[in-house]
Amino acid sequence: MRPRKEVFATAFIAETVDSYIGVIKKRDTKENLQIKWFTDVLAEYFHVCKPHPIINVQKERFLKVNPDFSIADNGREEEVSIPYFRNKASFSDISYEEFYKLTKQRRSVRWFLDRSVDRELIDKAILAAIQAPSACNRQPFEYHIIDDKELLKTAVALPMGTTGYAHSIQAFVVAVGNLDAYFDERDRHLIYIDASLANMSLMLALETLGLASCPINWPDIEDREQKMAEFLKLKPYQRPIMCIGIGYPDPDGMVAYSEKRPLEVIRKYK
CATH class of the missing domain: 3.40.109.10 (NADH Oxidase)
Structure with a gap:
């Protein structure tokens, strides 16, 4: 959402942290890029949100399972898995x-x-x-x-x-x-x-x-x-x-010809 609210997602952040903790407990987190993504997104969320009673509680729960993690440290050496701007250089x-x-x-x-x-x-x-x-x-x-x-x-x-x-x-x-x-x-x-x-x-x-x-x-x-x-x-x-x-396609095997429907028939602008 733009502009981003100072406090958001209070209705479901507890459920999100519940799920996160459940995944952390059940899976090997070493070199698991999805776990890294979950962690980075939640860390960024707690970093950008202003203090709030609900968020403060969930932030403490998050830090309890990540005791060595610094939420304020957005300058970590590795690439952080959070929303990014499209980069034409990589297109x-x-x-x-x-x-x-x-x-x-x-x-x-x-x-x-x-x-x-x-x-x-x-x-x-x-x-x-x-x-x-x-x-x-x-x-x-x-x-x-x-x-x-x-x-x-x-x-x-x-x-x-x-x-x-x-x-x-x-x-x-x-x-x-x-x-x-x-x-x-x-x-x-x-x-x-x-x-x-x-x-x-x-x-x-x-x-x-x-x-x-x-x-x-x-x-x-x-x-x-x-x-x-x-x-x-x-x-x-x-x-x-x-x-x-x-x-591997057999060069001697023929492929059925399929004439597609015309653009004017399949496309409808409103």
Whole structure:
């Protein structure tokens, strides 16, 4: 909010510190960048807020679990994980024309070479994927990758619509949503939105690495859900969202031509 209030977030700072302390107690905080981010943001909050009865209490609780932390020390040598101004010097130099070319290059490929996919390349694509926006940065999803030849035979048959090319898939990704971070029905669709945003970045990144992909719909059918849950050993709050077949594209395998709807039809200004 601009201009920033001298005192803010009093209604939920106690809950926030509760969650922070819970995470600190349960996880190894060494070299954990998310813990560093949580700590830096709370430290900055306590630094900029004026004294207030509610905030003062929570500040003491925060310092109790960080006894060596100096809230006033904003000049720490390492980079502080708090809001920052956009820096053009760090921007990509990819033009719109090149990006648009990449979006047209990415098409659903169903014929792959019989060649294993290096896990390092998949990890690189996932690193790009998790830069996608996520509501409150919860990132309520995870990727299960199956590349074992025997397990692949089972995995590729779980969704529908893969008949005829399932045998060609070299690595199979199942995007799984986690509902454990949500308590309100208003958020029940976020696992699908956030995972889908990341999945598009994942597929574009794969193209830059010489790999191709095919997004595969996950059917909302109970027996399929149960089979996937058993196969991946999912927890009760986890749901399959979609699958993605990956591999090196076979140059002799044709790609279905897909004419997209005209801009004038799909775009509506108000």
